[in-house]
Amino acid sequence: MTQANHLSALLPLLTDLTQELPDAERFRRLLEGLRAVLPCDATALLRLEGDDLLPVAINGLSPDTLGRRFKVAEHPRLAELLATQGPVRFAADSPLPDPYDGLVEGLQGHLPVHDCMGCALRIEGRPWGLFTVDALDTARFSEGDLELIAAFAGLAAASVAAASRIHRLAQQAEVAREQMTHAMQEGPRAARRLSGQSAAHRQLVREIDLAGPADLCVLIQGETGVGKELVARALHAASSRAGKPMISINCAALPDALVESELFGHVKGAFTGATADRRGKFELASGGTLFLDEVGELPLATQAKLLRALQEGQVQRLGSDREHYVDVRLIAATNRDLADDVRRGTMRADFYHRLSVFPLHVPPLRARGRDVLTIGGFFLEEARARHRLGGLRLDPSAQAALLAYQWPGNVRELEHTLGRAVIRALSEHESRPRILSLRAVDLGLTVSEPATTPTAAPHSMPATLSMPDSGSLREAVSAFEAHLIRTALEQHDYQWAGAARALKMDRANLVRLAKRLGFQPRSSGASGR
Incomplete structure (x- = not known):
């Protein structure tokens, strides 16, 4: 192929550097461009994750290759590529086993003696992964092709770096939108700070000063309305993550079916209505703090996945088999006795102990x-x-x-x-x-x-409870029920889930009773939850 043909094959890849493309499409185009300038029978692009190489795009290999993880220690050819600065061409009779043995499309049985080259990709001086090219003809490549491979490696590294920058910018924009939405929902609340001079308050401030910089999981406990989110903000501000985002989520306000999607994200098509890939709160908070309010409301199945995310720093979006590494400091809050929930079996003991590394009580x-x-x-x-x-x-x-x-x-x-x-x-x-x-x-x-x-407040009696003019006992009972519901909602910031717990009722039953009584709560930022 002439130099002009090489340039025409690579021009689309240069254009891709400025385009926002899905990773799979970007990497597919890279390999197509590689095969255009260097005809071969199979090529692959692999990303380094820990001690493994994961195929992210293939051309000429069987589809199941994408689901494999190649341990570098078990594949000497891949290990040599990673360890070498610049391209490598393996001798046709190299005794090193080929990682694609049995995976080349159209070839039955073992991979015969063949021609093989590859090159590591480095981003900002660190290994990102590598690409390989294989030809069944033992004399397909020449030493001159190594220069072409080196040039393509530079282009591929630039493309990967561009994709990473686009991802970072997209994530920053998503975090900014999340924080803006949170700030707009809170309005004046966003400017509120802890204040007080009492001994109880000074003790709370001392504990925040201790726990803030420690980067441990903190479980904030206290009655409803004591300002647990303000404490969470103070902990974040006192930490080394203060310049990073703090993402909040109210676990009681989420339907069970959406909890995992909100926390871990999802991929397009994971469920009805999932029209695009979406990061979860864990990924949005990476580098910063994730605040889980009403953490006692999480389903047991979600608790198990959260535990793994906290222990291993890995999350997996719904509908995806790919794991994402996150660096998150977790702060949780509850007005429930979680130790009692553990005894009753509604909370996992291991999850509870993982949350309460540093328990903090708000008076x-x-x-x-x-x-x-x-x-x-x-x-x-x-x-x-x-x-x-x-x-x-x-x-x-x-x-x-x-x-x-x-x-x-x-x-x-x-x-x-x-x-x-x-x-x-x-x-x-x-x-x-x-x-x-x-x-x-x-x-x-x-x-x-x-x-x-x-839970005592919603059951307090009104100052006087008189019979209505009609003298109907039923009307008096209905009036008292409406009083209890109104009181519970006011004390739980018009959150139906919190009011239902205080009244020891099922949330759906409480909503139905309120509708039957003709009771309409005042509009609130938290109404309807």
């Missing part, structure tokens, strides 16, 4: 004393800006009421209570005041609730 608001006023001040300032007030303050009676209340819904309940109080107080003014003062009566904290567990 409830009622154990933090005057921190309730400090945290309340943050929410009041948010409300002041939202309602365009010149000032917003608590009068002495409101401060006393906040300090006396038990806060079964913790910080989340405090936020909602103050938000409602501002609306009540504004409704009593004909014109918008420059400075609005909240009183105890605006807070509506007339019931002393000595709740000591996260």
Whole structure:
């Protein structure tokens, strides 16, 4: 083949360097270009993973070759290619066994004496893999072809490097979209930070300072609404991964059928609706932190796959037989007693112990004393800006009421209570005041609730439960059921799964009961979950 023909065969490959192509298509074109400039009977491109070489594209070899893993230590020809700088041509009578013996298409039995060449591919000085060319004619290649092989190796390495850069850019864009979506869902919440001066809060901060840089799995435990996600963010910010992404996922908000796809990703056609390859949260968080909220809601089968991902750093997308290596620091959170779940068989013991390398307990608001006023001040300032007030303050009676209340819904309940109080107080003014003062009566904290567990709050009775005008017992019961549902939803940020657990009901049954009662929850970022 003339030099002009060589150039015309390679031009499409140069164009491919700027194209976003699936890896399989990019590598297939590479081998077609190689066979065009150097006619042969079989060629293959193999990627190095650990101590194995994995075929990523083949031409002239049997299809099952793509499913094989060639251990370098067991194949001396491949080992020599990897160890050599530049191309290698093996003598036709070389005694070294050929890894493709029995795999060349159209050839029955053992691979006879033949001509064989290959070259390692190096990206940024590190071995990426290699390619091989085989011809059944013992005199097909010449020493001059080694220069052609070396030139093609440079082009192939550039193509692989371009694909890697495109993948990195695509992953960075996907991570950015994920973080932007998360930030938009949270709105003002994204700027929130841990605050307080109590002894319980200072102890929590000390534990965050210890656990943050340690890069261990952390299990954050605490009642609903105590701010476990804020603790997770603080751990990430205190770690060496602070400059990398933190990806969050609420396990309670995902249907069982989608949990594995969200965590591990999927390939096109893996299930109905999978129209394209998609990275999972593990791959998106690689190099950074993955935060699993409500981790106790994960199905047992998913727990087993997560355990393997944590132990070996490998994930496998649904519908794929290829493993992806990830480097993820896991932080999990729960308001459940996971040790009790282990005893009941709803959580794997090995998964629980893998999660709780560094258990961290977030104290409830009622154990933090005057921190309730400090945290309340943050929410009041948010409300002041939202309602365009010149000032917003608590009068002495409101401060006393906040300090006396038990806060079964913790910080989340405090936020909602103050938000409602501002609306009540504004409704009593004909014109918008420059400075609005909240009183105890605006807070509506007339019931002393000595709740000591996260599940006690939804069962608290209203201050008074009177019979309706009709005198119907059924209507009174329905009204009380609606009160319990409303209270549970408010305390669990309008998440049906959390409210159902607190009420010790099946989630679907709770939703049906609420619909029967004609109860419509307030719209919320978490409503419907």
